[in-house]
Amino acid sequence: MLLHAEVRRRWLWTAGAAVAAYALLTAAVEVPWGPLMARDAVISAAAHQFALENPAWRQAMIAITRTGDTVVLVAVLVFTLGFLLRRRLFAQLAFVCAAVAASAALRLTVHALVARPRPEDMLSSGAGWSYPSGHTSHFATAALLLLLLAWPLTRARWQRIALVAVVGGWALLVGASRVALVVHWPSDVLGGWLVALASVPFIAVTHAVYLNHSRR
Known part of the structure; x- marks a missing residue:
């Protein structure tokens, strides 16, 4: 996957900003920083009450959150890798594998080190520590990868x-x-988005630089 120099710079700046924000957020969660914890608690309490008072909303959220389950994303990943392999798009295949691995490593390392408990009044199932959100980081990573792979195939605005x-x-x-x-504190979800914004752009730039040098 080739990227122009200007695009690479933008992606690198995006990755750098996401890494910095992720580091600051992780430090605030680990300390823990009072204002962040208070805001998380207020939003979670309001979300809990709203979901209990609106069963249709709760069911809609359950349906949406299930699209981010591991089994769904693994199936999508296997299909994508199989499609790229069948088309002999080995560069894109390597990029997807590297980006998924980088995102998982960035999340799981912090996940184990911070070991943040989940909210007590969960309205859906959730296992493991809370920060950062696995559903969020996995789906955001998949979304960014899909955008990068599909973008060259779209022409019309x-x-x-x-x-x-x-x-x-x-x-x-x-x-x-x-x-x-x-199931997660709001800062867990923000952390999950930052994981994807840090890992995918960084791997995209690294991959593009490698391809540029290898084709000289």
């Missing part, structure tokens, strides 16, 4: 707008559903 709206919007909804169901 409306197609690209639709692609960003559907894929990006769904990634935001999956993260929001974790807060709506009180």
